[in-house]
Amino acid sequence: MSESDSPSAPGVIAHRGYAGVSPENTIAAAVAAAEYDETAMLEIDVRPAACGTPVVFHDERLEGPRDGRPITDAEGPVRETALEDLRAARVLGTGETVPPLAELLEAVPETVGVNVELKGTDVPDLDLRFGEALAADDVDERRAVWEPFVERVVADCDAFGGEILFSSFYEGAIAAVREVGPAYAAAPLVWGDLEGGLEIARRYDCEAIHPPRNAIRGVPMAGEAYAGLSGNGPECEEPEVDALEVAHDEGRAVNVWTVENWNQFDALADAGVDGIVADYPGLGSVRSNGG
Incomplete structure (x- = not known):
């Protein structure tokens, strides 16, 4: 979700x-995700193929692990793989x-929004400064690195008539979105540093912020070790900064990731987040059915 309006129920992001x-x-x-009535938005990851074409894939490499097996039947860095070979790579069998x-x-209806997460560029062996707020002297350089790829992503998104929300763990990518596609909503993803x-x-002036599920005060997951935020066992402390309150006070939506069961979903919904990134459909159904 791209603006904070304190909804009674959070939007579900697939x-x-x-x-x-x-x-x-x-x-x-x-x-399939778009066919669920509850789905307000899809979340996808993009990075470039060898030719620079934006493709939808999470990991840097095609053989990245998923529950003990490779994500595809191909190997190698996505950014070094020809588009036709990516089209032939089979996902999870x-x-x-x-x-x-x-x-x-x-392929998806324009009635469903799309959260496009910018995962990488075609620049090899460069530290893109994951999860960092950049020093002022570094911003222009990092933005310039991202701009060519972001231009191609924005061009593809321009043809989509539904809502688009860009997000990234990289400040350089957010800066490039503001330069290339200022009309689109944007949100920094948080890893370790609220x-x-x-x-x-x-x-x-981002429309939203995307913290991990353990960054919200008052929920059972608060303070647990997850997504770069350390926990201290059963007596773990809650986050020092109330990201939800601060973001809402500043007029930003708070979309929390990633929820795996209905207990987590229900707790975050009660806390007042605007959107919940979920691995499974139907996690809000227990709440909506009243028990």
Whole structure:
């Protein structure tokens, strides 16, 4: 969700097209996720193929692990793989392949929003500064690194008539979105540094911020070790900064990731978050059914 209006129920964001039940980041997953009435938005990951075409894939490499098995039957870095070879790579033993962003957007209805997470560029062996708020002297350089790829992503998104929300763990990517596609909503993803994520949101007047599920005060997961935020066992402390309160005070939506069961969903909904990134459909049904 891209603006904070304190809804009574959070919007459900299908993580990689509900990766818990479908082959993640594929056209089949996106289409199936869009068919659920509860789905407000799809969440997908994009990075470039060897030719620079934006493709929908999470990991840097095609053989990245998923529950003890490779994500595809191919190998090598995505950014070094030809588009035709990506089209032939089978995802998680299914007939689904790695799709170009443009083809996935063509396949889903414009009534469902799409959260496009920017995962990488075609620049090899460069530290993109994951999860960091950049020093002022570094911003222009990092933005320039991201701009060529972001231009291609924005061009594909321009053809989609539904809502688009860009997100990234990289400040350089957020800066490039504001330069290339200023009309689109943007959100920094938070890893380990809540204050840094809030600062990035301020710098670019972002419509939303995306903290992990353990970053919200008052929920059972608060303070647990997850997504770069350390916990201290059963007596773990809650986050020092109230990211939900601060973001809402500043007019930003708070979309929390990634939820795996209905208990987590219910707790975050009660806390007042605006969107919940979920691996499974139906996690809000217990809440909506009153028990």
